[in-house]
Amino acid sequence: MPGRHSLSTTCHGLLPTTTTTLILFVLLILCLFPTTFHLLWTLPFSLLFPSPHHTKQQPSPPPGPGGAITAETKTMWFQKQFSLPARARGSYLITDTVLEQLPEIRAYKVGLLHLFVQHTSCALSLNENWDEDVRADMSDTLDKIVPEAGPKGEALYRHDAEGPDDLPAHVKSALIGASVTIPIKDGKLATGTWQGIWYLEFRAMKHTRKIVATIQGEKA
Known part of the structure; x- marks a missing residue:
């Protein structure tokens, strides 16, 4: 049809x-x-042949004593500035002064104390904490290494606007350093038996020096 x-x-x-x-x-x-x-x-295909890369990741076990800080542990910071008593040229043991100024150290189970002096004519160091003759000898030795004048009293340096002791102070500061870092363990400074914190002043006249203290660590 x-x-x-x-x-x-x-x-x-x-x-x-x-x-x-x-x-x-x-x-x-x-x-x-x-x-x-x-x-x-x-x-x-993925159901028939599962890939080994898709296996479930197992959580990491918590660290044992002395292990690394986990994500749950909060690292605490603290910073403070304090001044040292005015001193003339010499090497001084200031461990007790630091502890008096920083009672916060006792709150830290583990951490680091960093001390930084904010001047270019002095220094900080860790050294002998018992015999004060060591500190006197250190100052005398540094004066011999970086004298203020030559054998006949002649000038040795271009920079003398603040006196003949100024440039030698800068050199000594560079040799020793402006900071120290000390571990903290169970609320105490973990220094050695004969180690102490030194403040070395390199100017002839008395000067007041400022120190910035920074603590980083885990509180108890």
């Missing part, structure tokens, strides 16, 4: 158009959501 033949021809003509539209739609989905397609494509 003519009508039936015409309807069949029309249906057969629509099939390629519908297939083409479906293919274009799938390609559009792939372009917009490539990750989803990759997940659907690889899901059966």
Whole structure:
């Protein structure tokens, strides 16, 4: 029948158009959501052949005594400035002064104490804490290493605006250093039996010096 033949021809003509539209739609989905397609494509394989890289990570055990600080442990900071009594040239033991100025040390189970002197004509050091002759000998030795004048009293340095002892003081400060760092253990400075904190003054006249103390560590 003519009508039936015409309807069949029309249906057969629509099939390629519908297939083409479906293919274009799938390609559009792939372009917009490539990750989803990759997940659907690889899901059966991942279920059959699990990757060893996707194993659950086990939590790390807590450190034992003396171990590293964990993420739960909070590192505490403290900073303070204090002044030393005015002193003329010489080497002085100031361990007791530091402890008096920093009672906060007793609150720390483990940590570091950093002392920094804010001047360029003096220094800090760790050295002999018993025989005061060592400190006197240290000052005399530094004077011999960096003298104020030559054998005949002649000037040795260009920088003398503040007196002949100024430039030698700068050199001595550079040789010894402006800071010391001391470990803290159980609320005390973990120095050796014969170690003490020295303040070395290199100017002839008395000077008052300022120290910045910084504590970093874990409180008890």
